[in-house]
Amino acid sequence: MIDNDVVTLSRLQFALTALYHFLFVPLTLGLSWILAIMESVYVMTGREIWKRMTQFWGVLFGINFAMGVATGVTMEFQFGTNWAYYSHYVGDVFGTPLAIEGLMAFFLEATFIGLFFFGWDRLSKVKHLIVTTLLALGTNLSALWILIANAWMQNPVGAEFNLDTMRMEVTSFATVMFNPVAQSKFVHTVSAGYVLGAMFVLSISAWYLLKGRNIEFAKRSMTVAASFGLASALSVVVLGDESGYTVSENQKMKLAAIEAMWETEPAPASFTAFGWPDVAERKTHFGIHIPWVMGIIGTRSLDGVLPGINQLVEEAAQRIESGRIAYTAMQRLRSNRNDAQARIDFDAHKADLGYALLLRKVVADPAQATAADVQAAANSTIPNVPVLFWAFRVMVGCGFFFIAMFAYSFWLASKRRLDAQRWYLKLAFWSLPLPWLAIELGWIVAEYGRQPWAIEGVLPTALGVSSVSAGQVLFSLCGFVVFYTALAVVDFFLMRRYVRRGPDGLGIWPETSHSAGAV
């Protein structure tokens, strides 16, 4: 039987490192384009303040980049130590975009960040702007490749299982690359990063205005952040809708869990704005439903049906039975490669092999499973409904707050009244952690909602772990906690130090000796 402690600890370790890594990534994604926008204004107008703004926000970008760039390396350590069978099973598919991502991240970004810092007095204005733009492009391209890898875990296309090598192998790299889940995930994720970058600039600039420091510098920064943030926040919602639509196509259980939709509703299904999901009774208490909304979002039609959790469990039980045929055919083929009937049976049912593997959590030999075992395995396809339900709603709530916040900021900027209301500046400052919260919750919805699968419908998470002991995983988990805590402390104090000193304290833009000039 499977050692659940090893599975739980390995998942915890990966979740901690992934969530920590993604504290840095979205700021890099968003801030890099803000730097490119500010430098573009400098190149077009020739006004020195825009160059100094690019340099100051570039300083903070550099700290974040230096802190974040290698925190993802530890996840690759874990593929080898904790997820060896996962790595073997899907490495042929998963490894390629991961390798390209590594090359993009480490070579393209590292090269251009060096040129960004040291090229100010060696390159012409236009050439330096090209460097900054390529830095932003490289950062975003590396995100594209890791999201192609991740999207394949949600929607495994362009690959098939090879019985001889016991792993998934690529049949069409173009299909993997142009996976619709990857496209929608990429645009949604980078837009969320842009919102975070914009909120970072808006909040810190608001703090300067509250302190009465760097007034012209902060107002210009807030104007850029408000316009870029508004466009990005609107994009996040629109592109999130596209992401939700792709989930309704290939991860129906995840969508039903997010909605706590236990029974299949007549089309078009309603959206549950609020409720209290009860897993034991399979009911949602105190539900406030908005008619039609979920059906229209999920199917983009008035007659498309979204299946409920109970119906999907029944479908999973049927696929487990089908998968058992593939599983026993696999056993026959492993003992006799020339068994023609076994080959026919395997090919007919291999799409459901992963479902038979779910039985390994409840019975030692899936071929001997009883009806009760099949039902227990089918029930295990339900992810944690309350966590998904609430994580999704808090994330969406934050998304709508960002639209309101940036729209109001944009209006104030257009009226040149950014420093007129202290309550607004305080709200802008205290909103700083919210994009991080929304983004981390987004990842929880995406990855926790994929459970019990490592690869949707192909490989259960529990079968991806290495054959190591719980003590060994706990030991390395302690190491990761020490590593990340040390980095977090250094990052927090370094970032705070440079923000507090500000453009005036660092000598980037001493307001007393320079004229800011009109915007």
Place this chain on the structure above:
Amino acid sequence: MLRHAPVMSYRPNPTSSWFRSSEGRRYIRHFGALIALKIVLLAILYFVFIAPQPRANTAPDRVYDAIRGAPAAATVPAAPPSDSTTPREPTP
């Protein structure tokens, strides 16, 4: 004609970059120290916590055993860090 065209040259001002100032140099030192700290921490993490872990045997037959839960020897010992040229255990 090209010979008589005005020369479009860019003359960089060596004092124009903040990164050349004393504050800028201090920042670059912090940046470098941060990278060095990360390399050291990553090296410690790897050699203390990762390298001693056993390596999973992922030969196809072993993966088959792992999937069906057969009690086969599924790990190979970690290679000693100082002897990286030693070949791994041959796979079946």
